Amino acid sequence: MIKTAGLTKKYGDMYAIQNIDLDLDEGDLFGFIGPNGAGKTTTMRIIATLLNPTSGEAYVCGNSIYTKPKEIRRLVGYMPDFFGVYDDMKVIEYLEFFAAAYRIKGEERRKRCNEMLEIVDLDFKRDAYANTLSRGQTQRLGLARVLLHDPQVLLLDEPLSGLDPRARIEMRELLRRLGQMGKTIVVSSHILPELADICNKIGIIDRGVMTVNSDVADVMQQIRRKIGLHIRVTGDPQTAAEIVSNHASVDTVELVDDQIIVSLHEDETDYSVLAQLLVEAGHGILLFQEESVNLEKAFMMLTKGTGVNF
DSSP states (O other): OEEEEEEEEEETTEEEEEEEEEEEOTTOEEEEEOOTTSSHHHHHHHHTTSSOOSEEEEEETTEETTTOHHHHHHHEEEEOSSOOOOTTOBHHHHHHHHHHHTTOOHHHHHHHHHHHHHHTTOGGGTTSBGGGSOHHHHHHHHHHHHHTTOOSEEEESSTTTTOOHHHHHHHHHHHHHHHHTTOEEEEEESOGGGGTTTOSEEEEEETTEEEEEEEHHHHHHHHTTSOEEEEEESSOHHHHHHHHHTSTTEEEEEEETTEEEEEEOTTOOOOHHHHHHHHHTTOOEEEEEEOOOOHHHHHHHHTTTSOOOO
């Protein structure tokens, strides 16, 4: 659905992006992570045919940005970080205006606008003036607008920016549903945890260079070479910690209050024997849990020393 090869944009001697390679399939939800000014918006604008690259190539559904920009625009829905709404238009009028621009006519236009309001859960605001919406409602209206022509690809630039916690949760759930509908989605953010639970692919960009570009599962596997455990037992935790530390699979053991924090050696995956040793020593198991690993931790490990600064 989206493929770029060596995508580069220069302004004078400065690189906005350099050699960006992407390969996204139908239904992929790609999290594009990086600090402000890293090159996320530049990349998305090039894919949307709103900006010409200095070199490199990009394809959307097999269409080149150089030879078939009109075809690409029919296939893409691009939502910038900030966009204006017309003060004198109601929500439904706003959508109908843009539906007309997409040459959606008559009954089909009304039907399409109503469907989009339902998808983004904004039907109750259909007769409200667009400039009276909250930030979260405005973002959902913007998403409804880019969905009007049923694009195969969505390019969403910081759609979660400035939203309150509830609105962020609602927007993430909406993005999940769109992915389940088969849309290929590129969603950018400078805050890593915002995208941790919804993406199947992740890209981390800094100063125009992609430092990480992989499936989320592969990223997790890279940092999962050392498993951490959290253990709580009945009885003396110090004695339990000594029992665990003597096993060959264990690298380090730390006692924090009454909790035993265990780090296994690299590539050790079977730690069931540790629970068995504790039980045989007379300890009851209150907690025996593998330490969760999220994308934020993955980011810190995979970009260590790359100069990325959040």
